[in-house]
Amino acid sequence: MKKRWMILLFCVFFLTALIGYTVKFLRENDKPKVVVVLKELDSQYWKIVKGGVEKGFRDFDIDGKVLATHDGSVEEQNDILKNILKEKPDVVIVAPISASNIPILKEFDKNNIPVLLVDTNDLWENKTSYIGTDNFELGRKAGELLASQLQPGDEVALPLFDGFLTNQVFSERINGVKYSLEDAGVTVLVDTIKLRDELSSVKKAMTNILQDHPDVKGVFAVNDIIALSVFEVTKEHGYKIPIVGADGVIEMVDLIEDGTLTSTIAQNPYDMGYISVETAVKVIKGEKVAKNIDTGIDIITKDNAKQQLDFLKQLLK
Incomplete structure (x- = not known):
C-alpha cells in the first residue's frame, strides 16, 4: 500500500512539473517575436542603440534578438535578413546600410512582416515607420x-x-x-x-x-x-x-x-532603440503608427556635458 502511495505521489509531482513547464513553454512562445538588425555593434553609438532595444524587449515582454554585421557590408546585412525572413518574426527592425537593402526588405512586405527602419531612413514607401533623427x-x-x-x-x-x-x-x-x-x-x-x-x-x-x-x-x-x-x-x-x-x-x-x-x-540612440521596439508592439497590436517618428536631438554644452557623460558611461558599463 505504501509503495502505491509513493508511486502515486511521484506521478502527481511529475505531472505538476510537466504542466508547469508546458505553461511556461507556451507563454514564452506566445510572446511577440521581434528581430533587430543593426549596421554594426563595435562603436559606442550602436551599443547604445542596442541598450535601448534590449530595455524595450524587457519592458514589453518581447521574444527579441539583436543582430549586426561584422564588416559593415550591405552583402552581409542582406544575408542576415534572408535568414531572418525564414524565421518569420512578427516585426523586423532594420538600420539599413544602403538602398541596396530594399529588395530583400520588400520580401518581408510580401510575406506580411512589417518593417520598421531605425536610425537611417529610406524613401521606400512600404516601410511601416521610420524611427530616428530628422x-x-x-x-x-x-x-x-x-x-x-x-x-x-x-x-x-x-x-x-x-x-x-x-x-x-x-x-x-x-x-x-x-x-x-x-x-x-x-x-x-x-x-x-x-x-x-x-x-x-x-x-x-x-x-x-x-x-x-x-x-x-x-x-x-x-x-x-x-x-x-x-x-x-x-x-x-x-x-x-x-x-x-x-x-x-x-x-x-x-x-x-x-x-x-x-x-x-x-x-538620442538609446531612445531610437527603445521607441522602435515600442512601435513594433503597437504594430503587432494592430494600432496605427506614424510614418516618421522623430527621436529628437540634444545640444551638448559645458552646462550639461557632465550629465550626458554620466548617462553614457552608465549605459556602456
Missing part, C-alpha cells in the same frame, strides 16, 4: 549653433570624404548645416578628398582648407568621430575654433566638459 533638422540646428559663435562673413570648413555625398544621412545633415550658415551670412568651405581611409581623407581635406583659407573660424563635421579627427588637425596647426559634430560620443563630450570645445549635437 537629419536635415540636425544639420540646421548645428548650423545655427555654429553661426551663434561667429560673425557674418566668417568662413566655416566642411571637410568631406567622397563617400559622404552619397550617404543619405550625411547628405541631409550637410544640406541642413549649409542652409543655416548661408542664411546667417557665413561662407561654407567644402573640400572633398577620396582616399581609401575615411578618417585620413577628412584629415587631408581639413589640412587643405586650413592651408588655402587660414582665416577659417569654425568647422562642421558630419559626426563626432570625424569631428575628433578634425580637432587633431586644428590642434596641430594651432587653431582653437568651434567644431560642431553630431552623435555625442564620450570623447567629444569629454572635450566639451573640460572646455576644450564648446558644443556638439547629440542624437
Whole structure:
C-alpha cells in the first residue's frame, strides 16, 4: 500500500512539473517575436542603440534578438535578413546600410512582416515607420549653433570624404548645416578628398582648407568621430575654433566638459532603440503608427556635458 502511495505521489509531482513547464513553454512562445538588425555593434553609438532595444524587449515582454554585421557590408546585412525572413518574426527592425537593402526588405512586405527602419531612413514607401533623427533638422540646428559663435562673413570648413555625398544621412545633415550658415551670412568651405581611409581623407581635406583659407573660424563635421579627427588637425596647426559634430560620443563630450570645445549635437540612440521596439508592439497590436517618428536631438554644452557623460558611461558599463 505504501509503495502505491509513493508511486502515486511521484506521478502527481511529475505531472505538476510537466504542466508547469508546458505553461511556461507556451507563454514564452506566445510572446511577440521581434528581430533587430543593426549596421554594426563595435562603436559606442550602436551599443547604445542596442541598450535601448534590449530595455524595450524587457519592458514589453518581447521574444527579441539583436543582430549586426561584422564588416559593415550591405552583402552581409542582406544575408542576415534572408535568414531572418525564414524565421518569420512578427516585426523586423532594420538600420539599413544602403538602398541596396530594399529588395530583400520588400520580401518581408510580401510575406506580411512589417518593417520598421531605425536610425537611417529610406524613401521606400512600404516601410511601416521610420524611427530616428530628422537629419536635415540636425544639420540646421548645428548650423545655427555654429553661426551663434561667429560673425557674418566668417568662413566655416566642411571637410568631406567622397563617400559622404552619397550617404543619405550625411547628405541631409550637410544640406541642413549649409542652409543655416548661408542664411546667417557665413561662407561654407567644402573640400572633398577620396582616399581609401575615411578618417585620413577628412584629415587631408581639413589640412587643405586650413592651408588655402587660414582665416577659417569654425568647422562642421558630419559626426563626432570625424569631428575628433578634425580637432587633431586644428590642434596641430594651432587653431582653437568651434567644431560642431553630431552623435555625442564620450570623447567629444569629454572635450566639451573640460572646455576644450564648446558644443556638439547629440542624437538620442538609446531612445531610437527603445521607441522602435515600442512601435513594433503597437504594430503587432494592430494600432496605427506614424510614418516618421522623430527621436529628437540634444545640444551638448559645458552646462550639461557632465550629465550626458554620466548617462553614457552608465549605459556602456
